[in-house]
Amino acid sequence: MNHREYTSMRQLPSRHLLGTGTPMCAGCGALQTLHQIYDLLGAKNVIINAAGCMTLLAVYPYTPFRGSWLYTAMASAPAGAQGVRDALDILKARGSISEEEDLSVMVLTGDGSAYGMGLSATSGTMDRGLDFLYLCYDNEGYGNTGHQSSPATPHGARTATSMRGLGYAGEKKDLFAIWVAHKPSYVATVTGAYPLDLARKVEQARQLAGPRLILSLAPCPTGWEYEPSETVEIGKLAVTTGIWPLKEYRDGKVVHTRIPKQRLPVEEYLQRQGRFQHLFLPRRNESALAEIQARVDRYWEEVRSSDNDT
Template sequence: MKYTIPAEEVMCSGHKACQGCGAALAMRYALKALGPRTIMTFPACCWSVIDGPFPYSAVGVPLFHTAFETAAVVASGIRAGLDARGEEDINVVAWAGDGGTFDIGIQALSGTTERNDNIIYVCYDNEAYMNTGVQRSSATPWGAVTSTTPARHFKQERKKDMMAILAAHSIPYTASASVAYPEDFVKKLNYAKSIKGTKFLHILASCPPGWRSAPELAVQLARLAVQTHVFPLYEIHEGRYFRMSMNPKKKPITEYLKPQGRFRHLTEEQVADMDRMVDERYEYLLEQAERSKPYFEDKKGN
């Protein structure tokens, strides 16, 4: 069997992530793809803790911790600083959680994307403000319980479609990914590295404490999110052309929901409602992918 993931480890052991942390896995794979000629910036997020307290650091690349709403634009600044000094081959990566991306960081991210600054933005999405104790974010899915959306008044709003918002900026490349499919994630990062402009990767990162699930199920749940069509893996090229990265036969949504305490309160009817929302979204993506087929046939390869 041929592995496409580099054997080299850039990230070190000794980080401070919880057991079964999807965000830690995401970083490990990301750095394998990005390599040591990478500079990162983190806004406030789980990774500002995971990396380790001063003077330690687990990422093995230069890292600038920054304010919550500034990840994208600090990356823009680093890029400009490096370009001014002729260091154009270094990857500049903003690495932010869903709060720092979907909510407080969306303005700066929109600015960076509109200018098409040459950076990679990775949102590791654990679907709530996990670092501050599981408060809802606009990435929290409909139906979920968080510390600010209790079971008797669970999250009533659907998850914000961040990929569509990014695509609306005519961003050259945006892709969803999952820690359960590292080869797909690494492939997408390699593509992101190979093109200029703003690249946005949205990776679902399971969170055992926040999702109220067993740490040993972290990868399995991330995989089930894809297999139940809850978190489809796809790409959008040039903000217009969609391509499904995989199109698995749908498993019952309950397989994904049941192991997670955050969905335990949902009635059968509510689960059916959620299932409908998932199908609606998935069908929309399939339609877009169908429409985009000629584009990828012309493109050949990528």
């Protein structure tokens, strides 16, 4: 048996790496990131996809990828990755496939799975040192079912399940820190608006073995309520306001790969999105805006303090 024989779906005709005509929202930040990463990784991989927005790319019996694709329930993608990696290793040990026919294993999930439903299975795979790449497209809500609040929803955002008052009253979970606490091989934050930073980090991850996370902010026009043509600009504002730090963890150290020299006020990012309009209209919620700004300021003050200590 070779990797062509255990690919479970046929490919869609495609001009490029991803098929055209896929039923995705215009301006999708997740698809923007996935395009860039797949360009770098190529076809010799098995993508284990948890239920989410990117599930819409594959409509049985077709997939837009040249490699293999396995669909799982939202909480089960890391467990599926374990099974696929174990099966590949067994086939190699038996001589059924050669090293050249071996495939890399990549988990693909949204934030609902990565930050919430699938976190227990992910922790288990890291404990076992599973050799896999985990790509999370973080659109800060359960985007495939109407953009309800998720553990990645930022404080103050309105979603389908937090429509009144301030909006989401909780705090966005720090998935980067949770992964780092497991001491994996590599963790990095990216966004499609900074493709060179993204490409360098994916290349870093490719050269390593063990658990590796690429955590991508994925602006969502439908859930965040902005024009699809503004996806790149929204991604850049997330970085230049300091709300989405670009950083990586390797060899026990966290390094910020892009530090804004003069951070823009966070409201320049917030006011471009309908999910935060209640903080500005019919009157400005000064206390909420100041609170959000203060959180971002504290983060970067801690970064500067840590840099000075070293």
